[in-house]
Amino acid sequence: MEEIERKFLVADESWRDSVQVETPMRQGYLGGNSRSSVRVRVSGNNAWLNIKSLTVGVSREEFEYRIPVEDGQRMLDTLCDRPLIEKTRYQVPVGGHIWEVDVFDGANKGLVVAEVELGSPDEAFELPPWAGEEVSHDERYYNVSLATMPYRDW
Numbered sequence: 001m002e003e004i005e006r007k008f009l010v011a012d013e014s015w016r017d018s019v020q021v022e023t024p025m026r027q028g029y030l031g032g033n034s035r036s037s038v039r040v041r042v043s044g045n046n047a048w049l050n051i052k053s054l055t056v057g058v059s060r061e062e063f064e065y066r067i068p069v070e071d072g073q074r075m076l077d078t079l080c081d082r083p084l085i086e087k088t089r090y091q092v093p094v095g096g097h098i099w100e101v102d103v104f105d106g107a108n109k110g111l112v113v114a115e116v117e118l119g120s121p122d123e124a125f126e127l128p129p130w131a132g133e134e135v136s137h138d139e140r141y142y143n144v145s146l147a148t149m150p151y152r153d154w
Helices: 014-018 069-078 143-148
Strands: 002-010 021-032 036-043 046-053 059-067 085-094 097-105 112-117 131-134
Touching: 014 085, 021 069, 021 143, 036 069, 036 143, 046 069, 059 069, 085 143
Parallel strands: none
Antiparallel strands: 002 059, 002 112, 002 131, 021 036, 021 085, 036 046, 046 059, 085 097, 097 112
16 A cells, blocks of 8 residues: 655644644654664554555555554663654644644653645645644654654764
8 A cells, every 4th residue: 555645843832722632642663674663652442553665755565464552661771773653643634634633751751843745746735833844754753763763862
């Protein structure tokens, strides 16, 4: 399945007025190769195993599978590389899309990034006033990169 998303830094806190859902998350990486990453994510009573291509840009291959939350927690605690990605994801409606604003904690504390998933790379979308610089093509902002080179070390 192809994932198409655009990613932006967040310029201010005004997005908080429109939050619909708030979800704490922990995720970690099990490894991969030069073409893909393998991630475990736990959010509440849900867990997923995710395989994503390491291509740079707005379009990437992605496969996601639900797993038992106990398995996900154990993988995070015992198998995943450090540091783990810790963040809270907020869903914010803008125009006809749901934007996801990630507020990072832990080793990436201070980083706030927003992304919007699209149906095609050229799909039109409303850019909210709180969206700052686009970082879709900057690998530093990919979660897999933040797990190996955290924001605090930039």
